[in-house]
Amino acid sequence: MSETEFEGIVESPWSGGHSPFAINSKKLGMWLFIVSDSLTFSALLVSYAYVRLSTPDWPRPFEIWPAIAKSSFMTFVLLSSSLTMVLGVAAAHRGDVKKTVRYLIATMICGLAFVAIHATEWYTLITEEHVTAWSNPWNVPLFGGTFFGLTGLHMTHVTIGVVYLGVICWGYAKGKWTADHVEVSGLYWHFVDLVWMFIFPMVYLLSVNPK
Amino acid sequence: MSAHAQAVGGEGHSVGSAKLFGKVWLWLLLLTALEVFLAYERLAVVLMLTILVGLSLIKSALIIAYFMHLRFERLGLFLIVIPAMVFCICMMLIMFFPDSVRLTHMRPQ
Numbered sequence: 001m002s003e004t005e006f007e008g009i010v011e012s013p014w015s016g017g018h019s020p021f022a023i024n025s026k027k028l029g030m031w032l033f034i035v036s037d038s039l040t041f042s043a044l045l046v047s048y049a050y051v052r053l054s055t056p057d058w059p060r061p062f063e064i065w066p067a068i069a070k071s072s073f074m075t076f077v078l079l080s081s082s083l084t085m086v087l088g089v090a091a092a093h094r095g096d097v098k099k100t101v102r103y104l105i106a107t108m109i110c111g112l113a114f115v116a117i118h119a120t121e122w123y124t125l126i127t128e129e130h131v132t133a134w135s136n137p138w139n140v141p142l143f144g145g146t147f148f149g150l151t152g153l154h155m156t157h158v159t160i161g162v163v164y165l166g167v168i169c170w171g172y173a174k175g176k177w178t179a180d181h182v183e184v185s186g187l188y189w190h191f192v193d194l195v196w197m198f199i200f201p202m203v204y205l206l207s208v209n210p211k
Numbered sequence: 212m213s214a215h216a217q218a219v220g221g222e223g224h225s226v227g228s229a230k231l232f233g234k235v236w237l238w239l240l241l242l243t244a245l246e247v248f249l250a251y252e253r254l255a256v257v258l259m260l261t262i263l264v265g266l267s268l269i270k271s272a273l274i275i276a277y278f279m280h281l282r283f284e285r286l287g288l289f290l291i292v293i294p295a296m297v298f299c300i301c302m303m304l305i306m307f308f309p310d311s312v313r314l315t316h317m318r319p320q
Contacts, residue, residue: 021288031288035296046303053256068247075243083236086278087229183280190278197270200243201263205250 026184034191037157041195044153045202048146052206059138060207061129070121071204074114075196078158081110082193085165089186092172092179100182104169107189111162118155122148143207150199157192164188226283235277242270 021028052058062068088103125131125147133148134141168185171177246266249259276282281289 020285021291022285023288028288031292035292038296039299042300042303046300046306049260050306053260068250072243072247076240079236079239079243082274082278083232086227086232090227090229090232187279190274193278194271194274197239197274198264198267201246201250201267202260205246205263206256206260208250210251210253 024180026180027187030184030187034187037191038195041153041198044146044150045198048150049202051142051146052202055140055142057138057140058207059136059140059143060209061131061138062204062208063211064208066124067121068204068208070117071200074117075200077110077114077117078193078196081107081114082190084110085186085189089179089183092182095179097173100179101169101173104165104172104182108162108165108169111158111165111189115155115158115162118151122151147203150203154192154195154199157195161189161192226280227277232277235273239270239273242266 019025019028062071084103084106088100088107091099091103130137131144131147133144136144164185168177168181172179172182246263249262249266252259254262275293281292
């Protein structure tokens with residue numbers, strides 16, 4: 001083998017010492033986590049869709065006010081948080097610490113608003129409609145089970161995301177962490193937004209009260 | 212310039228302008244509004260579910276491509292992340308094969 005050929009192999013992205021995907025290990029790790037987490041949500045959504053379609057008397061309790069109006073607004077809030085997050089990542093790559101921190105705080109406020117509105121919606125459903133995870137007035141226990149299971153797991157992800165962004169924001173402002181950390185936390189946040197894009201239509205819009 | 216160097220703009224800058232992200236955000240809002248509108252159309256549940264999931268897939272593609280930057284990453288990353296995930300999700304849909312819902316139709320009325 002000639003020396004040039006040998007150098008060609010050593011410099012190949014697959015020979016070690018480089019990332020073949022040209023990204024850092026944190027980002028690759030987050031992508032792999034997202035793949036596994038998306039399969040968790042997919043399994044829940046697919047099983048929900050199965051019981052939804054195979055139960056002819058599935059309840060349709062969601063009125064325009066409060067459920068649909070609130071959940072639509074929550075979708076708007078979460079989409080807007082993704083916009084502030086992506087702008088925060090762009091600012092971090094420019095090295096603009098002040099703007100990055102502002103955008104991350106705006107994202108966290110949107111996340112907290114989402115959780116707060118969601119909590120009021122759960123409260124209404126539990127206290128006024130008497131829906132719990134195992135019983136409801138329409139005698140379709142799977143309605144509550146799937147609703148609270150799906151939205152609860154998503155809400156947990158949003159809550160963890162807010163804490164994660166808070167830690168990253170603090171570390172980035174202190175100069176402890178870099179723009180790469182902000183970008184990786186952004187990937188997680190967008191994923192949480194993406195999951196809601198399926199939960200909102202499948203759980204809420206498929207059970208609107210048509211009156 | 213490598214794909215990654217292009218992806219970070221050569222000087223460590225992330226790709227995509229605020230204008231592009233704003234446009235994607237507007238499209239996502241528009242598709243959401245369409246979904247809410249469709250929810251009040253009296254369609255069969257299976258058809259409604261198919262349309263809503265279809266629209267959600269478009270929305271998630273926009274989020275993955277632009278907000279999560281996958282459009283600007285190397286093809287290799289896309290290939291290890293997306294096809295395997297799509298394959299696994301398709302395998303879950305095995306529950307929707309005609310025979311898998313037979314039991315529900317055999318229930319005593």
